[in-house]
Amino acid sequence: MNIHMLDTPSLWVDLNQLEANIATLADFFRRSKVDWRPHVKGIKIPAILHKALEAGAIGGTCAKISEAEVMVNGGICDILIANQIIGQRKIEKLARLCHKADVKVAVDHPNNVKQMGVIATQNKTEIGVLIEINTGMNRAGIQPGQPAVDLALLVNETPGLNFRGLMAWEGHAVSIENECKKRETISKSVKELRQTIEMVKAANLTMNIVSGGGSGTYNIITSMAILTEVQAGGAMFGDASYCHWGAKTQPSLFVRSMVTSRPDPYRIIFDAGFKALPAWAGQPPIAINLPGFDTFHPSAEHGTVKLTCPNYDIQPGQIFNFIVGYGDSTVFLHDMLYGIRGESIEMTWPITGRGKIH
Numbered sequence: 001m002n003i004h005m006l007d008t009p010s011l012w013v014d015l016n017q018l019e020a021n022i023a024t025l026a027d028f029f030r031r032s033k034v035d036w037r038p039h040v041k042g043i044k045i046p047a048i049l050h051k052a053l054e055a056g057a058i059g060g061t062c063a064k065i066s067e068a069e070v071m072v073n074g075g076i077c078d079i080l081i082a083n084q085i086i087g088q089r090k091i092e093k094l095a096r097l098c099h100k101a102d103v104k105v106a107v108d109h110p111n112n113v114k115q116m117g118v119i120a121t122q123n124k125t126e127i128g129v130l131i132e133i134n135t136g137m138n139r140a141g142i143q144p145g146q147p148a149v150d151l152a153l154l155v156n157e158t159p160g161l162n163f164r165g166l167m168a169w170e171g172h173a174v175s176i177e178n179e180c181k182k183r184e185t186i187s188k189s190v191k192e193l194r195q196t197i198e199m200v201k202a203a204n205l206t207m208n209i210v211s212g213g214g215s216g217t218y219n220i221i222t223s224m225a226i227l228t229e230v231q232a233g234g235a236m237f238g239d240a241s242y243c244h245w246g247a248k249t250q251p252s253l254f255v256r257s258m259v260t261s262r263p264d265p266y267r268i269i270f271d272a273g274f275k276a277l278p279a280w281a282g283q284p285p286i287a288i289n290l291p292g293f294d295t296f297h298p299s300a301e302h303g304t305v306k307l308t309c310p311n312y313d314i315q316p317g318q319i320f321n322f323i324v325g326y327g328d329s330t331v332f333l334h335d336m337l338y339g340i341r342g343e344s345i346e347m348t349w350p351i352t353g354r355g356k357i358h
Contacts, residue, residue: 039233042328044353046074104128120160165209174216216245241282265310282326
């Protein structure tokens with residue numbers, strides 16, 4: 001089969017570019033002397049993470065316990081769940097998963113720590129724990145300094161748990177376009193993290209992981225000699241958003257879509273709306289080789305392209321490819337991802353992480 005046999009809209013990845021992106025990232029982290037633990041919240045497919053592992057990544061980062069289950073069942077042996085796993089049902093799943101792989105989890109509250117220790121002990125397992133610190137993102141995370149140290153001490157003395165280190169995410173800096181201001185914002189986060197690291201060491205606690213970074217910040221934060229591992233994953237796809245935010249990779253993820261209507265010379269209607277090609281997060285999708293392309297505005301079932309100049313040649317039935325605007329908001333909408341090399345369909349991957357939100 002070749003790409004011209006795909007129905008529309010379809011999600012596909014250029015395998016040559018994907019593999020080049022993975023090689024670029026692996027080489028960057030190798031030269032930076034920082035481990036690479038790609039986040040899979042936007043990747044969703046174990047086989048793609050395996051490609052990163054073959055290139056030198058040490059494991060994967062997941063958002064939810066159900067996502068981690070998909071990765072472990074797909075042969076991934078080293079996982080960080082960069083999120084809080086709360087409640088007996090989910091913690092019991094986590095404990096069972098720890099019998100199959102080295103699974104670590106972020107915590108930021110003593111009640112969660114205490115319950116996790118009880119359940120881990122009941123399940124005769126040990127759960128690796130990272131303390132998540134709020135260094136400016138103002139989402140999850142305990143405050144840096146003494147509150148983080150106190151929580152680390154609690155983890156360290158709780159049976160069934162293994163204190164592994166710290167985690168912080170400078171996500172509030174991702175979309176800052178001025179590089180000097182972006183670097184300054186990240187530096188402030190790093191300063192708080194560094195102070196906390198020193199306090200943890202002063203408390204005679206042993207840790208071997210400081211995790212953070214992402215596809216929109218990795219090229220800056222790695223220069224600050226603070227992290228032992230970076231969670232950048234979306235840069236493997238090099239979507240329009242991550243390229244705009246500073247990732248040093250090229251687009252490899254696309255949606256193939258058909259023209260369905262030409263209401264006037266300045267507008268083209270496609271069959272990919274926000275159910276297949278959303279534009280509500282990050283940068284909008286970009287049409288390839290479409291003369292005069294200006295903007296893409298999706299509704300549920302239609303994508304409207306506005307042109308900068310009139311076009312009378314493009315007709316219903318013609319097919320174009322769009323660079324995905326933001327992979328994290330696109331991949332999970334599809335059942336399949338097609339791996340294309342040249343024009344041949346080399347891989348057909350079920351998106352097994354789709355719907356894994358628990």
